Amino acid sequence: MSINRRRLLGLAGSALGTAILGRSGAAPAADTARRLVVVMLRGAVDGLNVVVPHGDADYRRMRPNIALSAPGSGDGALNLDGYFGLHPALAPLLPLWTERRLAFVHACGSPDPSRSHFDAQDFMESGTPGIRTTSDGWMNRLLRFLPPPHGPTQAISLGPTRPRILAGPELNTNISLARGADKPNPLDRPAVAEAFAGLYGGNDPLSKAYLEGRQARRELMTGMEAERAAADNGAPSATGFPAMAARLAELLLRDDHIRIAFAALGGWDTHVNQGAGGGQLANHLKPLGEGLAALARGLGPRLDDTAILVMSEFGRTARENGNQGTDHGHGNVVWVLGGRVAGGKVHGHWPGLDDKALYQGRDLAVTTDFRAVIAATLERHLGLSDRQMAEVLPPPGFAGALPGLFRL
């Protein structure tokens, strides 16, 4: 990032900057293309089996049944850097690692000790660990500082409900990219839409949601029709996350208004029989890896403009429990893909797994605040000023952006 631009954005925060540049600062044209995608793994994914510390002697000792075997053996971890390995179900992501477009931050997590899924997700989405009274989500606060134009599809979330992370006053909408979402429906008919417009024409929250829905539908349909024309002769659409991610890539390529996107995936709470190279966790990681690879491939050269963060509320116990699963833990791994990330590297500080290093004697310790990863992304990728960042991730609490995560 050029110093000029940083200064310009800093200036944009001041009254003078607003007068010169308009709301939230018109950054140079190239930067309006910068985007952020966040994927949240709800239920606490077992990061120690995602990015595996096979170089740590304690790893296999603590997980006699569920540890991944060393790289090179069948079903073993895929080597990343000699110390860490990747879960074999994530093989589709390996080329991105080799191309240095994928990085991980290990032993990353929240300063708050909660092992409640619901509290910890809430804190990760509000961006204020330990504070329950924050009413908005950090992605919504971020929207204040993205350049115009502003509209409901500046931020989209995939799925039937609006996530906590986007709660707040700035416009955003949820959208379905599930199979069949582009089928014609009654509201596509002008007479029906006109009648309902009379009921939802106010300034109240329901009317706002109605209008967002109309706009999102228009944007979704614009491209879908072209897509259908290139049809695949009525073959059923693929389902699941890989298909959804591929559609998201198309949508992002087609529609420059979309600046941030959010998706959540569940099913990571593996208290029992989580498996190792195969099994329950592997079955969930496979579509995630395929989907992220499809998103990255689909974006093509635009991947450089798009930072993709994958995070989960906390990690799981370092030791396997009695049921060949893991219980709620603390530190985890955060994934960073695209956006000129300093890839091919596991960032952060590895505290080790020996009994003394473990948090409360049972969990991977947190050596990097998850907000430091978000902050690095906001600063280096999206070009936020310190003052703007302090609004998105309010102090007190963390020591600033994680250095070296981006190549700029």
Place this chain on the structure above:
Amino acid sequence: MVHRGLCISLVVLLLSCGSAAADDAALSVHLLNRLAYGPNDADTEAIRRLGVDAWIERQLHPDSIDLPAFLTDRLDRLETTRLDAETLFERYKPSPQDQQARRQSRIVVREAAEARLLRAIYSPRQLQEVMVDFWFNHFNVFAGKGLDRLWIGNYEEVAIRPHVLGRFRDLLEATARHPAMLFYLDNWQNAAPGSPGDKGKDSGLNENYARELMELHTLGVDGGYHQEDVVALARILTGWGIARPGRAGAVNGFAFHPRRHDFGDKVFLGRTIPGSGAGEVEQALDILAGSPATARHISFQLAQYFIGDQPPAAVVDRLSRRWMETDGDIRAVLKTLFASRQFRDPGGFGGKFKTPWQFVISAARASGVEVVNIRPLLGTLKRLGQPLYECLTPDGYKDSREAWLNADGLTTRINFSTALGSGHLPLDRRMPDEEDDESSRPADPPRERPVPIDSDRLAWLLGPALSARTRELAEQAAKPLKAGLIIGSPDFMAR
């Protein structure tokens, strides 16, 4: 003078009657929206006949209300809903070789869903149905997790339904002893490390149920417990599990396995519980059910359901006190709630945004359609993010406008309303069932011309809950769109 005075008092009397009638009508619709799933013909008539207070009293005692014959007939046909947990396992247990058996096992969830929907739509014991949904959601289990697909209907039938207006302590115990909960939160595999029964895959301590039992079912996340209490409760719960098939003394699939239990003494929430076996669990449940934190946690949830997304602290305090006075008597707490000023304040009428479940059920009720085919309703619930029996996480679905009002959801609700209102939704016709091997239930032929729902009747039914604007636009609209506009209106999204 005398005449004039008489005239004036007559006018005053008439006016006050008129406004009292309007107040009554507004309160009646409010009660139907909160204690029931919105107005339908039968319950609107019942509340008019009985008056609001007698109607509430009857709702609090559902056994005093007869079920209509058409409903009991339809429920009677759902045979798997009457099987106990052990029989369900015996009959529908997974068999990797037998695809046929796997397909057949789907009937169990389907029949449970049909029973739930039919009762929610047609049962005159509406408060009971509302509380079944409330407590099922509070003690959520997920049909997508392994054997729970066999047990979820039985769980609702025997662990939830009988206790929804009874004592919380009984409800808590019933859920704690049901194989659906023990499987869902893994306690069936919770064993004391090194105990004689601790072997193979089902071994070692598992904290999952212990944590959610405190965080979600009783004390609440701020209820004053710590990680040591989670571990202590997990130890107390060791051996509390599922009976092996055919085991003598098992009750509906539950068994306590002493050989897997940790008989050491525990310190739980500051109290010492000497190791004794299954009795420790009873002690722990007593402590949890009797805690003021539990009273407060659940009083808040009840107030949020019946009064508003951010219920006033005063009413939560009052309900918590009532809870403590009555030792968690749900009926008594609800009676206090329904009599409270905050519940009856007309300013709060229509102040709750319907969840997808409430929206879909209330639409089916108000439409008056005879629901033969539940699939369009189940599909809509799924599309709206609230699939029946498929909430994956133990916290259940949320109950607030913030959680459910969004662009995609509102669009889907309106599309559903338009299809329902114009008669295009195939609710009253049996469909060929691709999952079903029984060919004994032929599909009905598609209707030649869809029949729109009578919008005048609908507008009459919703009465004061319908705004002048909606009435006006519905009147102006083309016939097939009239009812859809009413059901898809902002007024009908609220309760």
